[in-house]
Amino acid sequence: MADETGLFIYGIVPSDVEPTPDAAGVGDPPGEITAVRHGELAALVSEVGLEQPMGRPADLTAYQTLLDGTAAVAPVLPVRFGTVVTGPDAVEDLLSAHHDEFAETLDQLEDRLQYTVHGRYDDSALISEILAGNADAARLAEQVRGRPETETREARIRLGEMISQAVELSREAENGRLVNEMGRYAVRTAVRPPSSELDAVNVAFLIGADHEEEFLAAVEDFAEQRRDLIRMRLLGPLAPYDFVGAHQLAE
Structure with a gap:
């Protein structure tokens, strides 16, 4: 059969x-x-x-x-x-x-295309920036440095919570900055959920063909400005996965 x-x-x-x-x-x-x-x-x-x-x-x-x-x-x-x-x-x-x-x-x-801008923090650069801007976190980092984990457990937990919160706030700010700078070239934008703890930006843009070159140049400039902190990559052109509700089309 x-x-x-x-x-x-x-x-x-x-x-x-x-x-x-x-x-x-x-x-x-x-x-x-x-x-x-x-x-x-x-x-x-x-x-x-x-x-x-x-x-x-x-x-x-x-x-x-x-x-x-x-x-x-x-x-x-x-x-x-x-x-x-x-x-x-x-x-x-x-x-x-x-x-x-x-x-x-x-x-x-x-005449519309999706591009996705995805960037991840450089781990060491991110920690350095967080400690430079947060005196309490910097003090905790100094307390635990070089000491056994068993003796500094509570301090390490507090430090981890501070860093995690700082990363979330930084990610929100970076995504907002990216949308503000690139949104003028886009018909629509969609901030995507982070795919890892070190995600800095993850935004999909629906771009008109008449603004494609300007958008690509602006993304390159943005990535250059943030290159010491964030490693950027540009995905596209793509089908408009983030803008048409693909999960609904087969229902």
Whole structure:
């Protein structure tokens, strides 16, 4: 008996978008990307075995690569990773049920790209800055320096709490500074939750194509100003994951 298959849905695009011949999907071997069309919309899909486990790093990479590549040439609404339906009829039902909503959102995303600015503190530089600005923390640091942990447990706990609070306040300030300086180039912004204790900034920006070069130059200037404290990286252009509620599109 042949294995049952379904269609993995990547994203929703305008109906005139064609998958490139070399586009590869999830699975092993990677599935061929095709388009299921309905009205003004199309869904980018590939065939997968219904018993095939999803969620390998290679699958997530394939999903993001396809969506990010598509976003570079056309508006796209990402569908939640791992969404699999039984076949083309189910895809058409999804497109039909949300046709006007999806079409309106795609119109709003025309010539829009997401960039994400992510930065992490240099650990030693951060601690030095915190101690320089907090006399109580500096005194505690001096008390515990070179002494056994068993003798300084309470002081170390208080110091850790002070540093943790200072990091949170610094992170809030750095994210606010980034949004204030870059927001003038963005249609929308979204401050993302930290991915580690040392996260300094993590903000997604939806950028209009006409402001892309100015935005990139401004990010470079911002990173240079903060380079002794924060190691920045710029991710993008990306599909608008933070601005279209991808988790809702398959419901």
